[in-house]
């Protein structure tokens with residue numbers, strides 16, 4: 157009933173507006189014969205609508221503003237907000253970001269619908285990175301689950317909540333591969349591996365978009381940041397990226413291609429320059445690769461202000477030139493540079509920009525709006541009742557809890573300190589992060605309420621059999637609330653050590669919650685030191701001096717360097733930033749109600765000097781010393797080459813054994829190689845293993861890495877149970893890109909490794 161009323165109102169509003177139009181059209185017939193005509197394809201509808209639009213209105217569709225003002229209050233009077241409002245009314249805004257909640261979205265949409273000449277609905281974007289209000293683990297943690305179905309569900313939950321709050325487009329998934337833990341944005345991605353990253357990209361796109369984009373509980377996804385943002389030099393955010401064809405084709409591009417193949421509706425370009433050209437102005441990336449070679453028919457949004465930043469990069473002469481370069485290179489929508497709307501019309505009139513590019517960009521954007529169903533009902537994502545019932549529902553809580561448990565990685569469990577006994581223990585909980593109810597939400601959780609996470613302490617207190625006592629010991633950062641910069645600065649205050657030491661002395665077990673505050677990772681949070689921030693290392697050593705029975709629970713948005721802890725602390729659990737249900741997930745793992753199954757999606761370095769560090773490196777001509785003591789081989793004189801914890805690594809409370817892999821080679825008949833292995837649970841409790849297959853092509857026309865992940869499967873085994881796992885390798889797994897971007901499968905010798913992490917020695921050979 158309500159929907160019908162809204163539609164009728166919309167219809168009359170548009171009717172009234174069309175009657176004011178200079179070049180009159182018969183709106184009634186336009187609406188019925190075009191916009192709602194089911195026999196016309198979306199492309200035909202888009203074209204017919206574009207026929208009615210002026211150049212400025214088409215450019216308006218390419219303009220995106222951020223909306224931090226009160227749409228329901230009096231109209232903003234000054235500065236950018238006033239211009240934004242004016243342009244909104246003129247139909248010169250195609251999208252808003254950072255407007256959320258039904259009330260605000262409705263208000264802003266109403267202006268676009270009722271006050272602009274053509275009443276074209278806005279597409280409403282938001283950074284729904286790992287949940288909207290009910291927060292999932294940070295994407296890097298989710299990747300540690302290797303559970304594609306759970307990751308898909310997490311994106312689905314995020315889409316349900318965001319769409320219930322009026323949002324219809326998320327700037328996720330971030331699919332940037334990164335090998336450098338200094339880069340703060342590794343928390344937003346799936347880690348270092350293109351194969352795992354591609355599978356996760358697909359899962360997340362399908363989760364957000366579902367099978368029907370016009371369903372009001374799905375939203376358009378955005379693969380970002382195109383491209384090479386994860387390869388910023390020295391891990392410093394926004395820095396330059398200098399990457400050759402081999403790495404670009406084989407490492408960086410695959411997850412983007414997987415997102416495209418999964419039907420992702422939008423891409424976002426990136427802040428960095430790639431080989432001297434800002435990605436936003438890169439024609440090769442946007443027009444040649446994405447739009448031509450890959451046939452991508454959605455649209456590309458610039459990153460925030462990245463069009464105008466091309467002036468600062470030293471690529472564009474001035475703002476006007478930046479707009480020209482960006483559109484000519486294929487950037488369809490301008491996020492917050494405010495340049496398309498001011499510069500493009502005159503650039504077209506001067507013949508510097510082909511109007512066909514404007515037409516194409518506007519049509520791509522309008523098409524997504526049609527697919528979202530916004531032309532049927534611009535308020536379809538604005539249902540207050542749905543907003544109230546969906547957001548934070550019990551179902552959503554239990555789904556983020558499920559993924560949080562699966563994301564935890566057991567790094568060390570000497571003497572089986574874990575799982576903890578459920579009663580009779582005096583447990584000391586130490587560390588500011590243990591009682592923190594906001595930091596576990598991680599970075600990029602814009603809509604979440606502060607203090608809405610279950611803390612580790614609360615999670616532990618839910619188990620009543622032990623005596624749990626807490627001492628903070630030390631803060632991580634100086635800030636408590638408020639200013640974001642305060643949350644990046646480490647504290648030096650050790651005044652709480654004494655109390656914590658006293659407590660540790662009289663306890664059976666000490667759970668130490670240490671690591672990074674959520675705001676120490678994420679955008680603009682690169683780090684040059686990757687140890688425990690602030691005085692936490694000191695605190696850890698001080699406690700260890702009085703009680704060695706320590707379980708170190710790490711919270712972090714990136715791999716850390718923890719050589720001392722890895723050497724001395726008996727038990728280490730990687731707890732990332734696990735989201736709303738963090739404390740419950742950690743407690744269930746600590747008590748053994750969930751047997752940890754996570755595997756690292758990124759190598760943990762021993763020291764920062766090893767970075768960039770990744771498992772799929774090339775052998776080089778000098779991989780090892782010929783004689784002991786020789787120096788002329790690829791190594792450091794003061795550090796090992798190997799990581800502290802390798803990619804794919806993670807322990808369980810049980811153990812697994814693997815048979816030697818067997819190869820069934822039928823390549824000459826059906827271009828397939830199958831590899832099978834038997835996996836046995838050799839421990840005393842049920843457990844889940846992620847069986848990983850790595851391939852090495854021993855010689856090739858472009859050198860292949862010493863191993864590359866080409867398959868994985870998760871298997872749950874009872875104690876003593878064995879299961880056979882079979883992998884099928886086709887040209888897709890056996891081949892590689894040459895430096896011209898051509899996929900080749902070359903005959904020759906291969907090694908295949910199957911095991912529980914990237915350093916497994918369990919291998920066999922075959923010849924292709």
Ligand code: BGC
Nearest residue numbers: 253283327380381459460679
């Ligand atoms: C980030 C993007 C994000 C955008 C909008 C930028 O600073 O790089 O990833 O989607 O802001 O919030």
